[in-house]
Amino acid sequence: MIVESLGVEKYMDEHMNSTNYRLRLMKYKEPQSDETKIGLHAHTDKNIVTILYQNQVKGLEILTKDGQWINVDPTPDTFTVMIGDSLHAWTNGRMHAPFHRVMMRGNEARYSIGLFSIEYLLVD
Ligand SMILES: O=C(O)CCC(=O)C(=O)O
Numbered sequence: 001m002i003v004e005s006l007g008v009e010k011y012m013d014e015h016m017n018s019t020n021y022r023l024r025l026m027k028y029k030e031p032q033s034d035e036t037k038i039g040l041h042a043h044t045d046k047n048i049v050t051i052l053y054q055n056q057v058k059g060l061e062i063l064t065k066d067g068q069w070i071n072v073d074p075t076p077d078t079f080t081v082m083i084g085d086s087l088h089a090w091t092n093g094r095m096h097a098p099f100h101r102v103m104m105r106g107n108e109a110r111y112s113i114g115l116f117s118i119e120y121l122l123v124d
């Protein structure tokens, strides 16, 4: 869809052939107090695109372009799709790679699954 919207379909095969995938399951422990704890520091993803799925426990926050952290509210059967630095560079900055973080509150653990598409050159 992104490749089509940019009018560069002719590079699709090349792109698919140079893309790898990594699936990661993440667990963020519930804070042992009433405080908010950092689950994952603010960062942009270095890869191409990240697709996230999570349980019902909130925590993912995205930094808007005007500097506000907003919560991503988990709704069942919803995926969060995020652009990474590679796609940001590949599109000459037309696609924005957002800073995001995980902040943990409450008394339930948060689980998420991320599917990260990665340029072959970035795979270690
Ligand atoms: O667990 C999440 O919702 C975010 C994970 C994440 O940002 C990452 O692994 O890069």
Ligand SMILES: [Fe+2]
Pocket (backbone or CB within 6 Å): 043, 044, 045, 050, 100
């Ligand atoms: Fe991330």
